[in-house]
Amino acid sequence: MPVLQPVQRQSLSDAVFEQLRGQILRGERRPGSALPAERALCEALGVNRSAVREALRRLEQAGLVVVRQGGTSRVRDFRESASLDLLPSLLLTADGHFDARVVRSILEMRSALGPDAARLAATRGGAACAQRLDAVVEAMRTDAADLAAQQQHATAYWGHLVDGSENVAYRLAFNALHATYDRVRTLLARAMQAEIRDSAPYAAIADAIRCADADRAEALARALLERGASGVLAALARVEGATAQESR
Amino acid sequence: MPVLQPVQRQSLSDAVFEQLRGQILRGERRPGSALPAERALCEALGVNRSAVREALRRLEQAGLVVVRQGGTSRVRDFRESASLDLLPSLLLTADGHFDARVVRSILEMRSALGPDAARLAATRGGAACAQRLDAVVEAMRTDAADLAAQQQHATAYWGHLVDGSENVAYRLAFNALHATYDRVRTLLARAMQAEIRDSAPYAAIADAIRCADADRAEALARALLERGASGVLAALARVEGATAQESR
DNA sequence: CTTGTCAACTGGTCATACCAATCTACTCGC
């Protein structure tokens, strides 16, 4: 049965934004270099100045360009000025492949934050948090056969856990990581199945949080995340090997 | 001698953006609630529609609102949709005081990421990274008397260290944390002096990185960051105590 | 009660004009 996906609209300013962002991220527009004048961009892109200006505002908000009245807009170095919300657009390279460095970065970050979030949730989250987690674990058990559903549940689980840590910064970072993950989750389902398929570790962490056992929660979370990380890294190594072979 | 600060210009769309963002972050506009129509906002704010639209684009980019053609724009729950770049605007409450929860969150995050970044830098950064760090340490020794300069150097130090970790996600998170810190750095100078004043730990970490001693780099970084964290937490407790006393 | 239609919203795009800051090149005075 064909699955109908909702079509995603794209306004002109969206298109302009994505085009310029892509050029900046691919290095085609170097940091410090001047952007064409707004009126020149309008003409080159065949759109109205409003569309260009709205796109520039978004680029500015994302920390990719700096705009000064009277002067010319300039490209910023996104490695110095952008925030985590740039991660989704860095994940895939121009030719549609994963950027291995970005994947590794994400795995490392969740390995650093996840266990600490679990520790804090055990310290602060209390029974209320554990109860929400248990509900998700129950759902995982119900949909044990459906890998995609397990993925959704695992994400929801971590969302509740991070909420239980009562750490805004962790929550915002989680949002960025989640947005990145979400865009490729079907591609990663198999590689991460060792982390996703088994609901027992999730139940164990929830129990540790209920018991306010911070050390146990942290250790369990670390072990759980390690499962997925090694799976993804192995898959990545296979792909890289295959690509190397191809290019011979 | 009075220090002249460069005045920061604010375009109309900047003003509109900040006003709406403030209302959303303070909870005056609830998640899910409808925003006034663009034309209504124009009239209410006394600006033209372009200014409103550009501000809405920025809010959308920041994950604070969702805009659909034909429908009404709605406020999103920033706790679920915003990224780390929101941190600076969450740090200070409406009455200009620190939000203690946000401060704690930031301290926890840097305590989680900093040591791991040091570990990775020791694994990957190599002598090149250590050399850059040493240069900063040298500058710290030169400006040992100037606390503000020490702060700048410490920030630069961590920037190079994070670069040495070769982790994009860490770098982007660092940018967001840095932007947040930068906005209040003079206020925090005293509370963090135990971390900033002494250049020896920085030199030690650089040495561990040069030796590719990941465990040592991690442990030293953890200890260093702990200094500042406890200082800030103590200052925060004092302020909270004073505020509690005031409100009696 | 369901279904189709239409009118009144909403945001999206466009064209044009003018204001304000900046940059550049030239001129003037030393």
Added chain:
DNA sequence: GCGAGTAGATTGGTATGACCAGTTGACAAG
């Protein structure tokens, strides 16, 4: 010759008004 000052060109910022394109909801027809 060289620096300061000035005028014009260039850039982004704001304003107005019109029209296009989706969404919504009321309402009439079945």
